[in-house]
Amino acid sequence: MTVLEIRDLHVTVETESGATPILNGVTLTIRTGETHAIMGPNGSGKSTLAYTIAGHPKYTVTGGSITLDGEDVLEMSVDERARAGLFLAMQYPVEIPGVTVTNFLRTAKTAIDGEAPAIRSWTKDVRESMTNLRMDPVFAQRNVNEGFSGGEKKRHEILQLELLRPKLAVLDETDSGLDVDALKIVSEGVNRAKEQTDLGVLLITHYTRILRYIRPDHVHVMVKGRIVEEGGPELADRLEDEGYDRFVQQVAEPT
């Protein structure tokens, strides 16, 4: 079992008015095999948490810790984090001009495993995963994220997830901009990865819709850089009915 422990995490981002606090003490433990959902209104700091776990240079940790099986993640480079088994699917994936999907995947796989995958089984794995995700084979020859539709970007992220086989995956709004059919396909991909590798998932989402397909074990509500409520899947159902207003109010007027 692998454990990602986030303890009292404080994060700032550099803006024109100086270092602005975004995360104000986030504590969260995720184990392999578990699915956690982080939900919250726009601007609450969900993506900031994802980027901080991934090691994005824009975000400065001013307090607290992130460890993976006791190892200090914050001391690791972005590459080291990936090799340690962390995976981030970004809300806004970047284009990589001149690099095809197939080359990108193979390079990433080689970097993470420390050796190139055996060509025949690798080709077969890529083809299988692409079929599962209902991706056209010509897609493999396109440049990463260049001109990809929203749905294609998300499928490409899940393709990476299936092939790179991380231990813990952070999925930031993987559901945004997907129609119901694409949402099902993407969710099935995540569920396959969960079954095959006992993947731990941190699913970040604004809407409860994806949680009908990927059932979380734990739900955390984030407002203004803090987790203000935690519960089981029933909490997501409650949010569906009630929205975030009650939580936002609580944070706005502390007693």
Ligand code: ADP
């Ligand atoms: P969420 O993903 O929950 O919508 P974000 O983490 O994207 O929230 O943003 C939280 C807050 O931090 C917002 O007010 C946003 O404007 C600010 N923020 C996040 N990243 C940056 C950045 N790179 N530069 C400036 N402000 C940022």
Ligand code: MG
């Ligand atoms: Mg917990």
Ligand code: MG
């Ligand atoms: Mg976000």
